[in-house]
Amino acid sequence: MCRFLDTRRPVNGDGFGVGFYTAPALGPDPCIFTSTLPAWNCENLERLASKTTSSLIFAHVRATTEGALADNNCHPFQHNTLMWMHNGNLGGWKYIKRQLADSLADKWYLGVKGGTDSEWAFALFLDLMEREGGVDPSSAPEGGFGHALLREIMGKTIRRINELIAAIPAGCGVTDLETRSLLNFAVTDGHTVVCTRYVSSKTDEAASLYFSSGTKWKEGKTKGHFKMERHDKGADIVLVASEPLTFERHNWVTVPTNSMLTIHKQTVLIHPIIDEFYDDDPNHDRSAGFAVSKGLVSKAPGTTVPPDINGSNNLPISEPFTPADTPGLTPGGKQGSNTNTNGNGGPRLDELERKIRRVQLWA
Numbered sequence: 001m002c003r004f005l006d007t008r009r010p011v012n013g014d015g016f017g018v019g020f021y022t023a024p025a026l027g028p029d030p031c032i033f034t035s036t037l038p039a040w041n042c043e044n045l046e047r048l049a050s051k052t053t054s055s056l057i058f059a060h061v062r063a064t065t066e067g068a069l070a071d072n073n074c075h076p077f078q079h080n081t082l083m084w085m086h087n088g089n090l091g092g093w094k095y096i097k098r099q100l101a102d103s104l105a106d107k108w109y110l111g112v113k114g115g116t117d118s119e120w121a122f123a124l125f126l127d128l129m130e131r132e133g134g135v136d137p138s139s140a141p142e143g144g145f146g147h148a149l150l151r152e153i154m155g156k157t158i159r160r161i162n163e164l165i166a167a168i169p170a171g172c173g174v175t176d177l178e179t180r181s182l183l184n185f186a187v188t189d190g191h192t193v194v195c196t197r198y199v200s201s202k203t204d205e206a207a208s209l210y211f212s213s214g215t216k217w218k219e220g221k222t223k224g225h226f227k228m229e230r231h232d233k234g235a236d237i238v239l240v241a242s243e244p245l246t247f248e249r250h251n252w253v254t255v256p257t258n259s260m261l262t263i264h265k266q267t268v269l270i271h272p273i274i275d276e277f278y279d280d281d282p283n284h285d286r287s288a289g290f291a292v293s294k295g296l297v298s299k300a301p302g303t304t305v306p307p308d309i310n311g312s313n314n315l316p317i318s319e320p321f322t323p324a325d326t327p328g329l330t331p332g333g334k335q336g337s338n339t340n341t342n343g344n345g346g347p348r349l350d351e352l353e354r355k356i357r358r359v360q361l362w363a
Contacts, residue, residue, distance in 0.1 A: 016061045018045070019076040019083045020054035021190045028081045028140045028190060030058075034074035056190060060085050072114035077122045079111065081140045081189050084125065086118035087242055088182030088207050088296060091200060093117045095172055096164040100124060103160075105131070125157045125187065132156060144191030147264040154194050154260060155273065158183055162200055162275070182207045182296060184242070193263040195240050197255045202277050205288040207296035209255040212246075213238045213268055227251070235266045242296070257286060 017034035035042050060075035076083040090096065100120055101109055108123045108130075126137045133153050135145060165179050183198040184207045199206035213235035214228040228237070228251045239245065240261065244252040255261050255270065258278050262269040272278060291297040 015074040016042070016045070017059070017074040017076050018049075019058040019078060020052065021056050022054065030078060030081070030083055030190065032076065032078050032083075036074065056188060056193070058083050058085055058186065058188065073116050073119070075118060076186075077114075077119050079122070079126055080138050081144070082126070082137060083188050084118075084122040085186040086116075086121060087184035089294065090117040090121060090161060090165075090183075091179040091181040092165050092168050092177055095168045095174075095177065096161075099164050099167070100161075103127070121157065121161065121183075121185070122187075124160060125153060128156045128160065129153045144189040147192040147194065147262050147269075150187060150189065150192055150194045151260060151262055151271065154185060154187060154196060157185070158196065158198060158273065159275065165200070180204060180290060182291060182294060184209055184296075186240070191264070193238075193240070195255070195261045195263075196259070196273070197261070198258050198273060198277075199291070200277055201286075201290070202279060203287060204290040205286040205297060206257040207291050207294070208242055209240065209261070210242070210244055210252040211238060211240045211255060211261060211268065212244070212251045212253065214251070235268055238263050238266065238268060 015034065015036040017032065019030045019032045021028075021030050033045070033048060035045070058076040075085040078084070097117070097120065101112075104123055104127045108127045111126075112119050112123050129135060129137045129145075129149075133149055135141075135149065161181060161183065165181065168177070168179065179200070181198075181200040183196055183200070185198075186193065186195045188194070195209065197206045197209040212228050214230040215232060215234060215236045216229040217226055217237050217239070218229050219226050225246070227246050227248050228239070240255075240263075241252075246252075256272070258273045258275075260271045260273055262271070272280070288297045
């Protein structure tokens with residue numbers, strides 16, 4: 001979920017973060033590197049990236065909406081094997097923060113180190129994972145927690161946020177309170193990646209999200225310019241970004257609004273998120289104005305995932321994901337991030353780092 005850098009307007013200069021998984025001998029937890037420096041101005045990032053490889057990388061460039069400029073507020077956030085990123089905002093945040101915090105078990109409440117709505121959303125995810133998913137987020141099961149569980153808890157997290165916003169009292173004294181949320185979340189346990197493209201509105205477009213898959217991520221004749229190659233129908237490499245990272249726009253597939261994207265064992269699945277803000281009409285008109293005002297909509301073209309047949313990259317279209325059908329379900333900034341998974345040992349981090357140094361949000 002990254003945006004191309006307009007060098008005339010360096011907007012996303014409020015820090016960055018990179019998280020990646022290392023060799024199994026070093027343990028299952030990811031390595032996290034964050035800084036409050038602009039990504040394009042951090043020499044240490046360039047040094048580390050040129051000597052680092054990984055099969056799964058999270059990367060994020062930040063422009064503050066909530067929280068001060070501090071390392072603790074830079075994504076990705078981590079708990080043991082889990083990493084979390086967010087592109088967007090929680091609607092009515094100042095009016096739901098206390099209720100959200102009070103709903104958490106002490107260990108998740110006390111685990112929040114920064115001041116962003118994004119980290120509190122992660123704490124909510126961890127709390128629901130334990131409380132309703134029946135698993136310990138601090139554990140490290142072989143093979144991960146499973147894509148079905150991560151997807152289920154992600155749906156519960158979104159539902160719970162919506163419930164908290166709906167419960168904001170009408171007499172709070174604010175007449176122009178913005179309650180719409182842009183919830184482009186990404187979570188991984190090192191084995192599965194689950195991303196969402198979501199807006200709590202039936203008339204607005206969500207922040208943009210794309211993915212590209214292939215067999216090789218190759219640098220071209222111009223240094224720092226990469227393209228996705230496909231030599232078969234497999235998805236050895238999957239990139240998820242808020243804006244296409246290459247000039248081959250046809251290689252990028254647009255994730256539908258209010259959908260959940262899952263990457264598991266190099267298979268890409270898309271599930272619609274069925275709730276009060278979902279519309280199954282593929283021609284349903286949504287306004288991009290809200291997300292554009294936040295700087296979170298790409299104007300880049302991309303292939304659209306068909307609603308009822310296989311899309312490009314032999315993408316399987318899954319059964320609809322309906323949070324309300326999940327047993328035990330409770331109703332329920334400007335920044336950019338990027339996810340990379342690779343089934344063949346992973347690219348050098350500097351390949352992604354060159355992109356990070358060139359990306360940011362339009363304002």
